[in-house]
Amino acid sequence: MKKDEEYMRLAIIEAGKALEIEEVPIGAVVISKGEIIGRGYNLRENTNDPTAHAEIIALKNAAANLNSWRLDECSLYVTIEPCPMCAGAIVQARIKRLVYGAKDPKAGAAGSLYNIVRDKRLNHQVELKAGVLAEECGDLMKGFFRKLRK
Amino acid sequence: MKKDEEYMRLAIIEAGKALEIEEVPIGAVVISKGEIIGRGYNLRENTNDPTAHAEIIALKNAAANLNSWRLDECSLYVTIEPCPMCAGAIVQARIKRLVYGAKDPKAGAAGSLYNIVRDKRLNHQVELKAGVLAEECGDLMKGFFRKLRK
Numbered sequence: 001m002k003k004d005e006e007y008m009r010l011a012i013i014e015a016g017k018a019l020e021i022e023e024v025p026i027g028a029v030v031i032s033k034g035e036i037i038g039r040g041y042n043l044r045e046n047t048n049d050p051t052a053h054a055e056i057i058a059l060k061n062a063a064a065n066l067n068s069w070r071l072d073e074c075s076l077y078v079t080i081e082p083c084p085m086c087a088g089a090i091v092q093a094r095i096k097r098l099v100y101g102a103k104d105p106k107a108g109a110a111g112s113l114y115n116i117v118r119d120k121r122l123n124h125q126v127e128l129k130a131g132v133l134a135e136e137c138g139d140l141m142k143g144f145f146r147k148l149r150k
Numbered sequence: 151m152k153k154d155e156e157y158m159r160l161a162i163i164e165a166g167k168a169l170e171i172e173e174v175p176i177g178a179v180v181i182s183k184g185e186i187i188g189r190g191y192n193l194r195e196n197t198n199d200p201t202a203h204a205e206i207i208a209l210k211n212a213a214a215n216l217n218s219w220r221l222d223e224c225s226l227y228v229t230i231e232p233c234p235m236c237a238g239a240i241v242q243a244r245i246k247r248l249v250y251g252a253k254d255p256k257a258g259a260a261g262s263l264y265n266i267v268r269d270k271r272l273n274h275q276v277e278l279k280a281g282v283l284a285e286e287c288g289d290l291m292k293g294f295f296r297k298l299r300k
Contacts, residue, residue, distance in 0.1 A: 044219055045219075047219075048213055048214070048217055048218055048219045049210055049213055049214075049219055050209055050210075050213055050219040050220075050221070050239065050242045050243035050244075051201070051206055051209065051210060051239050051242065051243075052219075053242075056201055059200055059201065060199055060200075060201060063198055063199055063200055064198070064199075067198055068198055069194055069195075069197075069198050069199055069200040069202075070200075071200070083238055083242070084234055084235075084237065084238030084241065084259070084264075084266050084272075085234075085235055085236075085237075085238025085239045085241070085242050086235075086238070087234065087235075087238070088233055088234030088235025088236070088237070088238050088259070089200065089201050089235045091234070091235070092200045092201065092203075092233070092235050093200035093201075094200075106271075106273070107272060107273070109234070109238070113269070113271055113272075114234075114264065114266075116234050116264075119263070121256075121263055122234075122257060122263075123256070123257070
C-alpha cells in the first residue's frame, strides 16, 4: 500500500529527531482517518524514563488528543519492530493495525521472539504488516550504532 | 521472606487507592535499599492513558526519583501478575527482583501466558517470586468485578 510508505516516512522523520539528540533512532506515528494524531521518538536517555520508547510516547500522545485510551480505529507506524513492552502497550491501546519497518531479531515482539500483537489468548489482536521501508529504517539504526562504537 | 509481605502490603495500599476511584484495583511499589522510591496504582480510566497501569506509573516514579532509567538495584512489588506491557517495562528498567501477589491466567506475562521477565533471549533477566499475599490481592480484584457486574 502506497499510503503505508507515506506514513512510514513520517515515522522516519520522528526517528531523525531522536538521532539529533543522540538517542537510538526509532520513531512512531499514530494515524486515524488519514490524520496524524500522535507522534513520538525514543527519549529514554534524555528523560531518564525507562518507558520512553517511541511507541509509548506516540500512543500516549494519541490517547491524550482523542481523550480516550481506546485507539481501536487507529494505526501505529513504527520504524523498528516493537519490544515486548511496546507490543503489549499496542494491545492495551486496542490499536487496529500495526505497521513496522525493520525486524528486531534480538528483542522484537511482533514476529521475532514473540508475536504479542497477534496472540489469540489476549483480549485484542492487531492487524500486522512488517517490512515497510525496512532497509531505510534499519540503516538509521546501523549508522547510529556504527558511530557509537567509534 | 517476612519483608516481602511487608512490601506487598504497601502495594495493596496503592491498589486500595485505585478501588476508591473505581479503577481495577492493582497497586505497585518500587523498593530500593529498604526504602519506597516509587509507587503507583492503576489509573487507566481516570487519565485515559492506555499505559497507566500500576507498574508503569511506579517505574516512572522511581526513575524520576533516582534520575536514572536503570533501576537495577530495585525490587518491584505488584498485587497482580504483570501483563506483557508491564513485564516488558520491568525488563526495560532492569529491575532486579519482581514480587507479585495473585496470578493472572488471562494476560499474565510473568509465568502464565509468557514469562518475559525470565526470558534468557532478552538482555536482562529478573529474579521472580510469585504468590505473596496472593489471596488478599486476588480478593480485591474479585470484589471489584463482582460489584461491577451488579
